[in-house]
Amino acid sequence: MILVVLGIAIFFFGLLFSIAWHELGHLATAKMFGVKVTQYMVGFGRTLFSRRGRETEYGVKAVPFGGYIRMIGMFPPKRDEDYGRTASSAPWRAMVEDARQAVAEEVRPEDSHRQFYQRSPWKRIIVMAAGPFMNLILAVGIFASVLMGYGVAEPTTTVGAVSECVVPANAPDTRECPPGAPKSPAAQAGLRPGDEIVAFEGQPVRSWESLRRDIRDSSGTVSMVVERGGERITLTPNLMQSTQPKLGNSDGYVKVGFLGIAPTSVLVQQSVGDVVDRIGELIGMTAQKVVELPSEVPDLIGAIAGQEREQDSPVGIVGASRLGGQVLSYDEASVSARLIMMVQLLAGVNLSLFLINMLPLLPLDGGHIAGALWESIRRKFARLVRRPDPGPFDTAKLMPLAYGVSLVFIAYSLLVLVADIVNPVTLS
Structure with a gap:
């Protein structure tokens, strides 16, 4: 219990640091361009x-669900021609003028x-993009340090564990063999933890992935050569057909050949090229999850109502901190492995913060970036066709939309918060 509380506290302060780090990007660039903060x-x-x-x-406030810097002159003053407009949309116009x-x-x-x-549009873009990019820099720095310094666990061709029996992959999770479950082919053939598999069906085994594919594609009696204690032994397990998950990103299950072994793993430090590829994959996966956030609403409501909550369900600061506590208290991993999992979880949160804040919606940073880009395009077009400079883009006119987006985000955050409290995500 102490480790859980400690993990929650460490991760919570890590999230606060991520927020402060984000706002530091806005602060530093705003001051660099002479904007008063x-x-x-x-x-x-x-x-x-x-x-x-x-x-x-500089300060800390009571509700730790974000942060901000206050810059003067976020909106341009009303133009002279705007004073004569009718009040046909008076409630919205009053909202805009109050904000201005x-x-x-x-x-x-x-x-x-x-x-x-x-400030010129490119300077405003830098100021608004600096916050999300600070989160991206932190995420990439953490992932790169872990991948290149600590390494990634990669399976080997050495047997790490042998299943005692065969159960379908979609059966209830249990460490004990249920009554009547057949003995696994690996156990029947005499495979042991520590055996190194060097050949399968007369072909050399070069990787765990190739061996796994060969096993899944085979059936009946097969020939295997293992190295045990410096001696090579030929075994002839009789593979069974078992229901297992499909490989890759495909959902569902399929009947495949089953042996009943799990590999050992070794930590392999990654090259710069591998790091770039892996971080690119992580950004793509996270972007897909961000796009899917609206579709998660029914599942979140169902989780609050008592349905099972998926492990990839959205979490807020409360749920993420609780996951940090679970990771630190996971006694089946070494202390270093637990700390690595925690910092990678924090890096994933920073990656999400980067992508969400870059959405082109006010009041998010991406909304201000989109406004500055539109202003730049409008001014360049005016110069091209020899028209007067249209002046700054008036983001104040978008405040009703910004309030609407804010209400949506607040409602979604409250939904996630309730789900995190009543039915939290748990790590398997």
Whole structure:
């Protein structure tokens, strides 16, 4: 129990660091381009601690579900031609003007030249992209360090475990053989942990993956050569047909040849090329999960109602911290392996933060980036056709949409939070 609590605490503070690291990217680039930043906060709500620098207040707030920096002049002032518009959409217009006025009140006369909207679009893109890219840098740094320094467990052709009996892959998980279960072909043939399989059906065995495919594609009596204690022994197991998961990313089960062995694994440090490939795969997988977030709503509601929750279900800061506690308390792995699993879990969270924040929706960073890109395109087009400069893109007009997106994210976060509390994801 102590390890669980310690793991939760370590992972929780790791998430807070990730949030602070994200906001540091915004802070550093905003100051670099001369934008005045009045606040740098980790969390929302009531301030627990703060310290004021020369012009920026640094602090921690009570609700640790994000963070922010406050830059002056996020919205441009209203243009002269906008004052004469009708009030046909008065409620939305009032919302826009309230947001614009709140921003304008933060600007002192001496700081009028240090507003965010006054910076060129490419500078604003850098400021808004710096936060998500800090998360990406942290994720890539962690994954690269683990893959190149610690290594990846890769299966060998040496037997690590021998199944005593045969049960379908979709049977209830149990360590004991159920009554009436047939003895596994490996156990019948006399295979032992530590045997190195050197040949299968007269062909040399070069990798575990090739051996596994050969076993699945075979049936009946086969010939195997193993090396045991420096001596080569020929065994003739009689393979059975068993229901096993399909290989690759395919769902479902299939009848295949079954021997009943598991390999040992060794840690293999990866090359730079391998790291690039693996991180690319991780980014692609995470992006797919981000796209699938809306489709997870029924499963989350079902999990709250008591249905089984999938292991790849979305989790929030509470669920992720609980997973960190489970990893640290997993006594079947070494301490170093548990710590590696924790930091990789934290890297995965940072990868998700990068991708979610890059979505082109206000109030996310990607929404501000999209607005700056559109402004740049609009200005270049105006110069091309010799029209007057249209001026800054008025993101204030998108505030009703931003509020709507915020409500959706808040509702989704609350749904995940409830699911994390009443039916948390557990690691197998």
